[in-house]
Amino acid sequence: MKQITSIHNSYIKELQKLQEKSKERKKKKLFLIEGKREISLAIKANYDFETILFVEEIITKKEVLDLFNGKTNSIIISKEVYQKLAYRGSTEGIIAVVKAKDFSxxxxxxxxxxxxxxxxxxxxxxxxxxxxxxxxxxxxxxxxxxxxxxxxxxxxxxxxxxxxxxxxxxxxxxxxxxxxxxxxxxxxxxxxxxxxxxxxxxxxxxxxxxxxxxxxxxxxxxxxxxxxxxxxxxxxxxxxxxxxxxxxxxxxxxxxxxxxxxxxx
Missing domain, CATH: 3.40.1280.10 (SPOUT methyltransferase, trefoil knot domain)
Incomplete structure (x- = not known):
């Protein structure tokens, strides 16, 4: 499983833009979800997930795989990377990159x-x-x-x-x-x-x-x-x-x- 430990990683910088800029979310048709409850609700609503990033010291690989029934593209990230992407102060250790839906x-x-x-x-x-x-x-x-x-x-x-x-x-x-x-x-x-x-x-x-x-x-x-x-x-x-x-x-x-x-x- 891929790992990212640097906050300077190009992919992490892209995700930062998604988190911070509405224009970027609309352009890429992607957004971030943080936290197990919110991710679970999006799964139930049939959202398409592109990638899951998680901190192994906070949430185990098994917990992540169980959440998605084993069907997920996952990346292990460091706590430093997680804190760079996370919006909330609380720490659940999991962030999802998700495809936006059409609200027509x-x-x-x-x-x-x-x-x-x-x-x-x-x-x-x-x-x-x-x-x-x-x-x-x-x-x-x-x-x-x-x-x-x-x-x-x-x-x-x-x-x-x-x-x-x-x-x-x-x-x-x-x-x-x-x-x-x-x-x-x-x-x-x-x-x-x-x-x-x-x-x-x-x-x-x-x-x-x-x-x-x-x-x-x-x-x-x-x-x-x-x-x-x-x-x-x-x-x-x-x-x-x-x-x-x-x-x-x-x-x-x-x-x-x-x-x-x-x-x-």
Whole structure:
């Protein structure tokens, strides 16, 4: 089995670029996953793995082979090399080089005739995207659409903050216009979370095919969502401020939709 011990190795330098630069990830159509849990979720999601790099003093060769059922191209690396590539402070000793998936709307396949979808428009902070993906996984949504993305979904911070839920959700990326057209063609009702011309979220019915749309905490949703929505909705604020973290807001509305569906209200 090949070994790499130098941080100056040309292949390691290439992987550093993948870790740090979205442009490089898009060009190579590759990205890095760090940690056993996240790698396991990507395996379950049928991602294609190019190479596994691991520190033998931290994770054994047998553990790596067991993780991949013996089918893996593996490289043993030194702790110094691992630390050069790792994003997190914790040390699990394993990093995977993985082929990116196509997040086109055309690839979306609903397993039910009554989908519940989360749409996030122009969310900038990777941590918020990660939290939204965790919420979507917790609610077992049919899909998550990212409209007008500001961050690369394979950003290491998104993978970390989503605790791997970037791999557990069915995801599509597109412009707001493309996503709205998709929803209209599928006859999916649009509920836009916004203060303007809105109704309290719990007064609406989400039993039929539904998309919940959230935007940034600073500027909210763009006009097109407010104009094309089946209904604009809000979460009544009872304190001094007029907004909450976007992932918290999404969770409140989504779990109301799940409650209604469970009890067929």
């Amino acid at each position: 709307l055309q690839n979306i396949k609903f397993q039910t005739k009554n989908p519940l979808i989360l749409i996030a428009e122009s969310i900038e902070k990777p941590g918020n995207i990660g939290a939204l993906l965790r919420t979507a996984d917790a609610a077992n949504l049919d899909a998550v659409f990212i409209a007008n993305p500001k961050s690369d979904l394979y950003n290491a911070n998104i993978i970390r903050s989503s605790i791997g839920c970037v791999f557990t959700n069915q995801i599509a990326i597109g412009t707001s216009e493309e996503i709205i057209t998709f929803l209209q063609e599928k006859e999916i009702s649009i509920y836009a979370a916004t203060l303007q011309n809105s109704n309290e979220y719990y007064k609406e019915n989400y039993i039929k095919p539904t998309a919940i749309v959230v935007g940034t905490e600073a500027t909210g949703l763009s006009d097109i969502w407010r104009e094309k929505a089946t209904q604009n909705i809000n979460i009544p604020m009872q304190g001094e401020i007029d907004s909450m973290n976007v992932s918290v807001s999404a969770a409140i509305i989504l779990f109301e939709a799940k409650r209604q569906r469970e009890f067929k209200i």
